[in-house]
Amino acid sequence: MTKLSEIEVLLVEDSPRDAEMTLRTLRKRNLANHVVLVKDGQEALDWLFGTGSYAGRDPSCHPKLVLLDLKLPKVDGIEVLRAIRADERTKFMPVVVMTSSREQRDVIESYKLGVNSYIVKPVDFDAFSAAVAELGHYWLLFNQEPK
Amino acid sequence: MKIPVQIPGDTQRLDALSRPGVLEIGALQRAIFNSANFSSIATDAKGVIQIFNVGAERMLGYKAADVLNKITPADISDPQELIVRAQELSLEAGTLIAPGFDALVFKASRTIEDIYELTYIRKDGSRFPAIVSVTALRDEREQIIGYLLIGTDNSARKRAEAALLEAGALQRAIFSSAYFSCMATDEKGVIQLFNVGAERMMGYSAADVVNKITPAELHDPQEVIAHANALSVEFDTPIAPGFEALVFKASRGIADIYELTKVRKDGSRFPAIVSVTALRDERDRIIGYLLIGTDNSARKQAEDDICKLNADLERRVHERTAALNSANHELEAFSYSVSHDLRAPLRGIDGYVRMLQEDCADRLDAEGNRMLGVVSSEAKRMGQLIDDLLAFSRLGRQGMENTAIDMTALAHAVFMTQILAAPPLNEVAEPRLDLKPLPPAQGDHAMLRQVFANLFSNAVKFTRHQLNPVIEVGGTSGVDATTYYVKDNGVGFDQKFDHKLFGVFQRLHSEEEFEGTGVGLALVQRVIHRHGGKVWAEGKVGEGATFYFTLPIRKEPNA
Numbered sequence: 001m002t003k004l005s006e007i008e009v010l011l012v013e014d015s016p017r018d019a020e021m022t023l024r025t026l027r028k029r030n031l032a033n034h035v036v037l038v039k040d041g042q043e044a045l046d047w048l049f050g051t052g053s054y055a056g057r058d059p060s061c062h063p064k065l066v067l068l069d070l071k072l073p074k075v076d077g078i079e080v081l082r083a084i085r086a087d088e089r090t091k092f093m094p095v096v097v098m099t100s101s102r103e104q105r106d107v108i109e110s111y112k113l114g115v116n117s118y119i120v121k122p123v124d125f126d127a128f129s130a131a132v133a134e135l136g137h138y139w140l141l142f143n144q145e146p147k
Numbered sequence: 148m149k150i151p152v153q154i155p156g157d158t159q160r161l162d163a164l165s166r167p168g169v170l171e172i173g174a175l176q177r178a179i180f181n182s183a184n185f186s187s188i189a190t191d192a193k194g195v196i197q198i199f200n201v202g203a204e205r206m207l208g209y210k211a212a213d214v215l216n217k218i219t220p221a222d223i224s225d226p227q228e229l230i231v232r233a234q235e236l237s238l239e240a241g242t243l244i245a246p247g248f249d250a251l252v253f254k255a256s257r258t259i260e261d262i263y264e265l266t267y268i269r270k271d272g273s274r275f276p277a278i279v280s281v282t283a284l285r286d287e288r289e290q291i292i293g294y295l296l297i298g299t300d301n302s303a304r305k306r307a308e309a310a311l312l313e314a315g316a317l318q319r320a321i322f323s324s325a326y327f328s329c330m331a332t333d334e335k336g337v338i339q340l341f342n343v344g345a346e347r348m349m350g351y352s353a354a355d356v357v358n359k360i361t362p363a364e365l366h367d368p369q370e371v372i373a374h375a376n377a378l379s380v381e382f383d384t385p386i387a388p389g390f391e392a393l394v395f396k397a398s399r400g401i402a403d404i405y406e407l408t409k410v411r412k413d414g415s416r417f418p419a420i421v422s423v424t425a426l427r428d429e430r431d432r433i434i435g436y437l438l439i440g441t442d443n444s445a446r447k448q449a450e451d452d453i454c455k456l457n458a459d460l461e462r463r464v465h466e467r468t469a470a471l472n473s474a475n476h477e478l479e480a481f482s483y484s485v486s487h488d489l490r491a492p493l494r495g496i497d498g499y500v501r502m503l504q505e506d507c508a509d510r511l512d513a514e515g516n517r518m519l520g521v522v523s524s525e526a527k528r529m530g531q532l533i534d535d536l537l538a539f540s541r542l543g544r545q546g547m548e549n550t551a552i553d554m555t556a557l558a559h560a561v562f563m564t565q566i567l568a569a570p571p572l573n574e575v576a577e578p579r580l581d582l583k584p585l586p587p588a589q590g591d592h593a594m595l596r597q598v599f600a601n602l603f604s605n606a607v608k609f610t611r612h613q614l615n616p617v618i619e620v621g622g623t624s625g626v627d628a629t630t631y632y633v634k635d636n637g638v639g640f641d642q643k644f645d646h647k648l649f650g651v652f653q654r655l656h657s658e659e660e661f662e663g664t665g666v667g668l669a670l671v672q673r674v675i676h677r678h679g680g681k682v683w684a685e686g687k688v689g690e691g692a693t694f695y696f697t698l699p700i701r702k703e704p705n706a
Contacts, residue, residue: 017495024502071487100487100494102537123493123530125501125523 009035010063012044014072025129031136041075059089065139070099081113092146094139186298192291194219194248208270220296221248225266252294255281276301328440334433336361336390350412361390362438367408394436397423418443482540489533497526535666542673547591554585558620561599578607583621586629588698594674601667602633602694608661609637634693639686648684
């Protein structure tokens with residue numbers, strides 16, 4: 001049984017292919033054994049704030065990293081990021097946007113909202129898994145966040 | 148010859164003074180003869196001038212010596228008028244009268260009082276209208292011994308008459324104009340005069356209003372109240388909302404033109420522009436007012452039309468802008484969708500191929516692994532196509548900066564950072580850059596950087612089999628534009644395909660010969676076109692290619 005407090009990564013990803021590739025890479029590199037996958041923005045917000053289908057989850061238990069896709073069903077990634085930064089309980093949470101979009105307005109909007117990093121998912125699988133592995137290393141092993 | 152009058156002080160006529168039987172000259176006569184404003188000419192019975200006073204000298208320009216005993220007054224009169232006068236007198240008298248001196252004195256000779264208007268001709272040939280009174284001079288036996296012609300210059304009166312005539316005509320024209328309403332009132336405002344224009348505009352006849360109402364009753368009452376209130380504030384004194392409000396400024400000697408709505412007899416209304424003048428007597432007391440009005444409907448209508456047109460134009464601009472914006476948004480949504488949705492499955496294809504290779508390589512033979520490799524590389528190629536296409540589409544939409552650019556430095560920097568630093572493409576030798584000094588340009592730095600990057604990478608690509616690859620860059624300044632070129636000694640191209648060079652996804656080489664998506668040159672063309680320049684290429688198979696582009700020279704307003 002995985003305890004809630006042990007969750008290391010919240011992966012917000014609607015594409016099961018991208019999710020599988022991301023999870024596979026993290027697992028193969030032994031970076032994150034405790035990953036929660038949510039498939040749309042609403043589910044992400046419910047999980048983060050202990051509402052809806054995640055009622056009862058303690059929102060003060062943070063993941064060490066949120067990997068956030070931007071184009072999501074229901075509530076898009078930008079809105080999720082906005083909600084995270086607007087709430088005292090989650091505003092310092094490390095959020096890395098991982099998206100297919102190179103559009104400047106997405107990059108700028110994300111940075112305006114205080115994203116910690118913005119990664120464009122490479123089409124090339126080797127590059128993709130290298131990116132996932134590197135950011136996993138950095139945020140899960142090296143980065144220090146406020147207590 | 149006998150001279151009937153003597154002129155004291157006139158030295159020319161001293162002989163006349165000494166003659167017996169001459170008339171005693173009274174003060175009046177002296178005054179007349181000395182007057183500079185009357186010409187007094189006395190002749191003998193035949194008309195030969197005997198006396199020519201100072202007034203005559205002044206008016207006619209002759210000296211007495213010029214005319215005395217020489218000519219008759221007929222010689223200084225308009226000959227045409229003399230002929231006409233002679234004819235008229237001949238008809239009147241039933242006897243033939245010659246168009247000479249006789250015509251001037253005929254009536255006087257018959258003891259008929261005669262004052263006539265005649266044009267005199269001065270010594271210098273100029274003319275003036277004169278009024279001449281003719282009297283026959285008789286001796287004791289009533290025999291005519293001569294004639295006295297007293298003349299006055301009638302020019303001033305003629306001019307005054309003409310002016311009067313003109314002023315009268317003007318006044319009549321104004322008062323009978325159907326396009327101006329003229330109302331004159333007494334000092335209390337009661338209408339005294341109501342012209343045809345006023346009748347036509349207002350629908351009242353003069354009889355309906357004269358001595359009955361004031362012009363205030365022909366205006367919109369609300370507006371008269373508002374006008375009175377505004378004036379009360381302006382002049383800090385209470386002004387009644389009636390006739391006083393209409394003429395208040397005029398009564399203070401202030402020129403006043405205002406716009407008010409007038410109400411016709413039938414109750415219909417029209418906008419009028421009214422000019423008000425106070426009428427004053429000689430002692431400057433106001434005796435009434437003149438209100439001249441024009442119907443302003445046409446102008447109002449024109450103003451309204453212009454307003455409507457402007458509003459319509461504005462609405463259409465808004466619609467167009469909205470349509471453009473929505474088209475732009477659609478385009479953005481489209482490219483966003485392409486960017487995101489088209490790439491995601493490609494990542495899936497490549498990713499699952501790699502996972503398959505990682506997990507199941509031992510269960511695939513060499514051919515199976517080769518085929519998986521092809522699937523993977525095709526997916527990557529598609530990814531490159533999408534990226535290039537997106538860059539191309541983005542270029543059409545993004546805003547442009549306009550800065551001064553050192554093109555030599557830019558070309559050098561692009562070559563060093565983007566070409567030499569990239570993984571070596573050339574199979575034989577590193578390409579050499581032959582960079583001539585380039586004229587500076589005005590434009591978007593990032594976009595022009597892209598132009599050099601694409602042209603250079605093209606040149607590098609097509610010179611990669613050369614032993615001594617050289618990329619030459621140069622430029623020349625023209626009158627309106629600067630031309631730049633990028634020349635290589637690579638494989639070149641067949642000029643008959645040059646129209647395909649700059650099309651999106653158009654390629655002149657197979658993927659196996661030279662890789663590429665066919666977007667690079669299309670992008671170059673788009674950047675140059677957005678800068679207002681032209682782009683073209685020259686080449687021959689096996690002899691290299693030269694790409695030219697121009698950038699317009701922007702004239703500084705104060706340069």
